[in-house]
Amino acid sequence: xxxxxxxxFVGVVPRLLWNTTVLPGASxxxxxxxxxxxxxxxxxxxxxxxxxxxxxxxSRPRATDVSYEQLKQLLAGKKSVVIDVREPWELRxxxxxxxxxxxxxxxxxxxxxxxPEDFKxxxxxxxxxxxxxxxxTCLAGVRSKNALDTAxxxxxxxxxxxxxxWQDWVKNEQHK
Numbered sequence: 001x002x003x004x005x006x007x008x009f010v011g012v013v014p015r016l017l018w019n020t021t022v023l024p025g026a027s028x029x030x031x032x033x034x035x036x037x038x039x040x041x042x043x044x045x046x047x048x049x050x051x052x053x054x055x056x057x058x059s060r061p062r063a064t065d066v067s068y069e070q071l072k073q074l075l076a077g078k079k080s081v082v083i084d085v086r087e088p089w090e091l092r093x094x095x096x097x098x099x100x101x102x103x104x105x106x107x108x109x110x111x112x113x114x115x116p117e118d119f120k121x122x123x124x125x126x127x128x129x130x131x132x133x134x135x136x137t138c139l140a141g142v143r144s145k146n147a148l149d150t151a152x153x154x155x156x157x158x159x160x161x162x163x164x165x166w167q168d169w170v171k172n173e174q175h176k
Contacts, residue, residue, distance in 0.1 A: 066135050066160045068172045075099045080133035081126060083108075085147045086166070090139065097137060097169055101125030105143045108150050130155050137162040137169075 066074070074080040075098070082100040084091065091102055101123050103111045111119060112128075119127035128134045134156055136144035141163035151159045162168070 064160050066162045068162075068164060068168055071097075071135060071137075071162050071169075074133070074135060080135050080160075081128040082135045082137060082162075083128075083147065084166075085136055085138045085143045090166075094139075094166060095170070097166070100137065103147075105138070105147055108147045109154070112151060112154050112156070128156070131157055133158045133160070135160045135162055138165045140165045140167050 071082070075082060078099075082097060084096055084100040084102050085105040085108060086102070087104050088102060096102065103123050111123065114122070114127065116127040119125075134151060136147040136151070136159070138144040138147075141161065144161040144163070144165060148159050148161045164171075
């Protein structure tokens with residue numbers, strides 16, 4: 001019976017997607033944020049004088065970037081866990097953001113699945129809970145974005161990344 005009912009909709013979806021226009025500011029369906037499109041209903045028989053808004057929602061949280069100023073505030077208020085995903089030699093050679101915890105990108109997946117005591121012993125900082133605000137950083141924002149995706153796949157809800165990374169941090173700190 002349910003199968004018979006679903007057959008009624010076989011031709012509807014393709015017809016709804018004809019002549020679609022993506023709204024300004026909307027992302028592509030399947031992306032992190034919700035995507036919207038408007039169907040030009042004036043060109044479809046049976047849909048005259050109506051406009052149909054389609055939305056695609058995802059269960060993944062919307063990722064947001066953190067600016068230098070925002071990161072400084074988060075660190076000062078100890079309102080988030082900042083994880084630097086560069087390799088240890090990069091931190092020794094170039095420096096690091098004070099208050100950040102170093103978890104190399106290749107270890108992020110396993111590290112975020114450790115127990116809190118094991119995480120603290122191995123990485124020297126507090127392990128973030130799934131509801132904590134976590135900010136990932138690296139040299140220039142590429143690896144931190146990958147770490148963010150990994151954290152989201154593990155169920156972390158409030159994750160962000162600092163796209164400027166260490167390079168932006170140093171530039172801003174030198175201007176002070």
